[in-house]
Amino acid sequence: VTEISWWHSMTGALSERVNTMADEFNKSQSDYKVVPIYKGTYDESMAAAIAAYRAGNAPDILQIFEVGTATMVYSKGAIKPVYEVMQQAGEKFDQNAYVPAVSGYYSTAKGMMSFPFNSSTTIMFYNKDLFAKAGLDPNKPPATWQEFVGMAAKMKASGVTCPYTTTWQSWVHLESFAAWHNTETASKSNGFGGLDARLKINGPLQVRHIENMSNWAKQGYFIYAGRKDEANAKFNAGECAIITGSSSAYADIRKNAKFKFGVAPLPYYSDVAGAPQNTIIGGASLWVMGGKKADEYKGVAKFFTYLSKPEVQAKWHQETGYLPVTKAAYEITQKSGFYERNPGTDVAVKQMIVKTTDKSRGIRLGNYAQIRTVIDEELENVWTGKKTPKDALDSAAKRGDELLARFEKANK
Numbered sequence: 060v061t062e063i064s065w066w067h068s069m070t071g072a073l074s075e076r077v078n079t080m081a082d083e084f085n086k087s088q089s090d091y092k093v094v095p096i097y098k099g100t101y102d103e104s105m106a107a108a109i110a111a112y113r114a115g116n117a118p119d120i121l122q123i124f125e126v127g128t129a130t131m132v133y134s135k136g137a138i139k140p141v142y143e144v145m146q147q148a149g150e151k152f153d154q155n156a157y158v159p160a161v162s163g164y165y166s167t168a169k170g171m172m173s174f175p176f177n178s179s180t181t182i183m184f185y186n187k188d189l190f191a192k193a194g195l196d197p198n199k200p201p202a203t204w205q206e207f208v209g210m211a212a213k214m215k216a217s218g219v220t221c222p223y224t225t226t227w228q229s230w231v232h233l234e235s236f237a238a239w240h241n242t243e244t245a246s247k248s249n250g251f252g253g254l255d256a257r258l259k260i261n262g263p264l265q266v267r268h269i270e271n272m273s274n275w276a277k278q279g280y281f282i283y284a285g286r287k288d289e290a291n292a293k294f295n296a297g298e299c300a301i302i303t304g305s306s307s308a309y310a311d312i313r314k315n316a317k318f319k320f321g322v323a324p325l326p327y328y329s330d331v332a333g334a335p336q337n338t339i340i341g342g343a344s345l346w347v348m349g350g351k352k353a354d355e356y357k358g359v360a361k362f363f364t365y366l367s368k369p370e371v372q373a374k375w376h377q378e379t380g381y382l383p384v385t386k387a388a389y390e391i392t393q394k395s396g397f398y399e400r401n402p403g404t405d406v407a408v409k410q411m412i413v414k415t416t417d418k419s420r421g422i423r424l425g426n427y428a429q430i431r432t433v434i435d436e437e438l439e440n441v442w443t444g445k446k447t448p449k450d451a452l453d454s455a456a457k458r459g460d461e462l463l464a465r466f467e468k469a470n471k
């Protein structure tokens with residue numbers, strides 16, 4: 060039996076699903092054994108994989124978050140493109156079966172570089188019980204940021220200690236926020252048009268929004284909980300009335316929440332022309348590492364064929380809140396009546412099926428995992444009152460551009 064190692068960053072209900080999928084594949088045949096290994100958060104696992112690659116003991120399959128995509132695409136030798144793995148193993152791989160927002164994110168002109176696995180997008184969850192406590196209609200979540208302000212004030216007045224929180228602040232409030240308002244995050248179509256792209260995260264729209272968030276933080280409407288998904292625990296414990304973040308938060312909310320919850324689209328500014336456009340994908344994809352034996356690649360390809368089955372993808376989507384990455388997975392889910400039985404589970408899908416523009420397709424920027432750290436630091440300077448929103452965003456853009464310039468030079 061050939062073992063196939065799979066490093067991932069899934070926790071809670073998500074990691075249970077990952078283990079079940081590997082088990083099911085392992086039971087379906089006797090030549091290969093997929094071994095899933097939790098390697099820490101997305102950035103921890105990416106750093107561990109780079110070190111392991113240098114030491115010659117990288118895993119076969121590596122789950123990398125969406126912002127690591129450009130770095131992986133340019134890591135020639137360290138990775139083996141998925142279209143090549145599938146072709147050489149003689150496995151069928153229909154790239155047209157994928158939802159365009161997903162395949163577009165992970166493809167180059169040659170084909171799909173990684174295997175789309177857990178694509179999410181930015182949405183809102185809210186606690187209906189806390190809405191009722193504040194005298195708000197539990198079936199009317201805020202559709203716009205303008206509406207949000209009055210509601211947050213009512214929640215605060217009714218004694219809610221955390222009216223609003225968010226996970227992944229840079230993804231939700233800058234990257235996806237910009238696409239939702241059909242605004243660029245970087246020049247050159249957010250980096251898809253070339254390595255010389257530079258950040259545009261300090262424009263008037265972004266400054267306006269971060270200024271609002273800064274005021275909401277001061278008024279106690281917005282409670283900052285951390286850079287990654289720390290805020291989920293606060294929401295799941297019933298402390299926060301509203302959370303914005305990954306659609307995949309659904310997996311643990313539906314399992315753990317002891318309150319009635321609702322799912323709604325990400326709020327937007329209704330006075331911005333072109334909004335709402337579409338939000339962008341997050342989550343991660345599976346990369347195949349370079350320098351492995353032919354037999355291992357064959358096993359990886361077989362496992363990807365298993366993961367490509369519409370019914371496997373549909374189950375993953377329905378249980379986790381990740382997007383259906385193929386049209387077939389979406390259709391199976393729709394026909395089964397799942398969306399009617401579980402109101403709100405199609406919110407993420409609807410935000411994504413819109414035709415994207417050159418500003419809203421996604422981002423393809425090198426060193427972006429490091430740039431996220433810079434953005435996180437600068438936003439924290441705003442929440443703690445050390446910097447004005449404009450100064451913090453200007454500084455994030457400048458420091459981020461230095462990282463982009465370095466990446467451009469190294470990959471020319």
Ligand SMILES: O=P(O)(O)OC[C@H](O)CO
Pocket residue numbers: 101124125126177178179180227230288305306307340341342343
């Ligand atoms: O929680 P996930 O897996 O949807 O990922 C969220 C962000 O996109 C990570 O960059």
